[in-house]
Amino acid sequence: MDTKQMQQDAKDHLWMHFTRMGTYKKQDVPVITHGEGCYVYDTNGKKYIDGLAGLFTSQLGHGRKDIAKAIAEQTEKLGFFPIWSYAHPGAIELAKRIADYAPGDLNRVFFTSGGGEAVEAAWKLARQYFAEIGEPGRYKVIARNLAYHGTSFGALSINGGATIKGVFEPLVPGARHVENTGLYRSRHAVNCDNMEEFAEECALDIERAIEFEGPDTVAAVFLEPIQNVGGCLLPPEGYFKRIREICDKYGVLLVSDEVICAFGRLGYMFGCERFEYMPDIITCAKGITSGFVPMGAMITRDFLMEPFLDDDKIFLHGSTFGGHPVACAAALATLDAFEKENILENVRNNEALFKSELNKLTELPIVGEVRGAGYFYGIELVKDKATKQMFTEAESEAILFKFLSPRLYEEGLMCRTDDRGEPVVQLSPPLTAGPDEIREMVDILYRVISEAVEKVEALKAKKPEALSA
The missing domain is CATH 3.40.640.10 (Type I PLP-dependent aspartate aminotransferase-like (Major domain))
Known part of the structure; x- marks a missing residue:
């Protein structure tokens, strides 16, 4: 199918789950066409590391013959x-x-x-x-x-x-x-x-x-x-x-x-x-x-x-x-x-590395806590680490959904940003992931969350532009 026609058909007919459908009035719907191992690819051929295993689901990765x-x-x-x-x-x-x-x-x-x-x-x-x-x-x-x-x-x-x-x-x-x-x-x-x-x-x-x-x-x-x-x-x-x-x-x-x-x-x-x-x-x-x-x-x-x-x-x-x-x-x-393939052993063998790599994120002033086990982790974001000050609803919208979510996607990482409770970023990759994939995910997270720090500083300074898209 022609990519342009596919986009139009998606906007005209496909009702996606738990999705802000209105966001696609002026932008393309992300369309994933195939996957291999811990990676998936879109209609433009761009490669993403699947840091959420689809939705906590693709334990063995993609493209399994x-x-x-x-x-x-x-x-x-x-x-x-x-x-x-x-x-x-x-x-x-x-x-x-x-x-x-x-x-x-x-x-x-x-x-x-x-x-x-x-x-x-x-x-x-x-x-x-x-x-x-x-x-x-x-x-x-x-x-x-x-x-x-x-x-x-x-x-x-x-x-x-x-x-x-x-x-x-x-x-x-x-x-x-x-x-x-x-x-x-x-x-x-x-x-x-x-x-x-x-x-x-x-x-x-x-x-x-x-x-x-x-x-x-x-x-x-x-x-x-x-x-x-x-x-x-x-x-x-x-x-x-x-x-x-x-x-x-x-x-x-x-x-x-x-x-x-x-x-x-x-x-x-x-x-x-x-x-x-x-x-x-x-x-x-x-x-x-x-x-x-x-x-x-x-x-x-x-x-x-x-x-x-x-x-x-x-x-x-x-x-x-x-x-x-x-x-x-x-x-x-x-x-x-x-x-x-000794999948359970792979998770247990790499868990310590996964934790240690993710703990590097706590160096950043808006990362309050990293928690989880196995191949299942959440990174809680805060406005002020010393006081555990929370974001307002408008601030969470600006940081989590208007900035972090699209930037992580741009950088080639599929994970989850969620504000049911306090704002968190979640990682749950395929259980076949090894040290290289773990480091790739954390490197992207560190880079993008570092960029978000500037947004948060602007919020603290009460700069209205920080709440804009």
């Missing part, structure tokens, strides 16, 4: 068949393989088309499970401030940020939110002498919420191993151990939402392994197929299946494309590559 071959072969054999009262070999093999990777007795795998669907399935399962065992009053969930769990109405209700929720309210009732574990800005950090106390206070927030709502009304606690929104908020040591104890104490299910953190992002197949806790349910997606085909899954412990093993019982949930045979083939090929 092994996965493409598996997809093609499966399409010729069985292009589609549902797993409604039937099964197919790919779904069986993949379920068994995921169960083998998952810790403990997380042996039951319910396939979905993506992460939001997996979260939706988990809340529905929690509610129906308790109804089946004679506790129908348990329907509420506890989640954390700023947490992101999806966009369907149930998953959206569990989200802890108002930005994408307000316009759709009223939402599904029953979701409650508590303090997250973001140490840099936590109200708990002021009153805690050490990380052990901080972990305890954060965990007690969840216990207090359960007690306030009434333990006999709470079905589940939904937590990400590392919280995405807010900029890779880490759990303090001991936090998840206490959460497990609290959930056991009140008979509440612990859901580990690993749509981002599963399949190697933190150097382990599942994020709960990284932080040594045992959830009752894992929700996952994205990296399960390295993004080649949409797929998600809810993985549950054996006891959650027990009420549904009677002849007349059904979990009243499902979707047309959950367990799609082509998606299963892509996932199996992805897991094969994980093993053959």
Whole structure:
């Protein structure tokens, strides 16, 4: 297709997700045509390093012929068949393989088309499970401030940020939110002498919420191993151990939402392994197929299946494309590559280098903190490092979206600028990235954030032009 015509067709017909469509009235839509390894290319042939793995998804990078071959072969054999009262070999093999990777007795795998669907399935399962065992009053969930769990109405209700929720309210009732574990800005950090106390206070927030709502009304606690929104908020040591104890104490299910953190992002197949806790349910997606085909899954412990093993019982949930045979083939090929190419080891071997390179950014006066683990990091930007002074909404717009985002793109780095919470830049590259790619990403970030320092100095001097595009 002619490039000029492609641009016009994009502007006339394509509605992109979470995109300010009005920005393309006077500028071209970025169009990515192909990729290879950690890099992608646009219609002009310009090369970009994919510092976000598409969207925390392309674990194995781009242009994988092994996965493409598996997809093609499966399409010729069985292009589609549902797993409604039937099964197919790919779904069986993949379920068994995921169960083998998952810790403990997380042996039951319910396939979905993506992460939001997996979260939706988990809340529905929690509610129906308790109804089946004679506790129908348990329907509420506890989640954390700023947490992101999806966009369907149930998953959206569990989200802890108002930005994408307000316009759709009223939402599904029953979701409650508590303090997250973001140490840099936590109200708990002021009153805690050490990380052990901080972990305890954060965990007690969840216990207090359960007690306030009434333990006999709470079905589940939904937590990400590392919280995405807010900029890779880490759990303090001991936090998840206490959460497990609290959930056991009140008979509440612990859901580990690993749509981002599963399949190697933190150097382990599942994020709960990284932080040594045992959830009752894992929700996952994205990296399960390295993004080649949409797929998600809810993985549950054996006891959650027990009420549904009677002849007349059904979990009243499902979707047309959950367990799609082509998606299963892509996932199996992805897991094969994980093993053959030692992907988990690559992440763990390069994590220290990644951290040390990113920590160089803290030399810059507007970088407040760098945090994360594995191949998943957030860089929080501040107006004043000494006081942790935050940007106003207008200042954040000027620095983050009108300057940093386009400049990073111009310099050939695809990453994420986000102001849900405080302004952050996020990095989450393909898990195949090595030292060269890591240094390339950090070099670009250092250069462009250095340029942003001048913008911030102008803001401090109250120069109106600093807020212009």
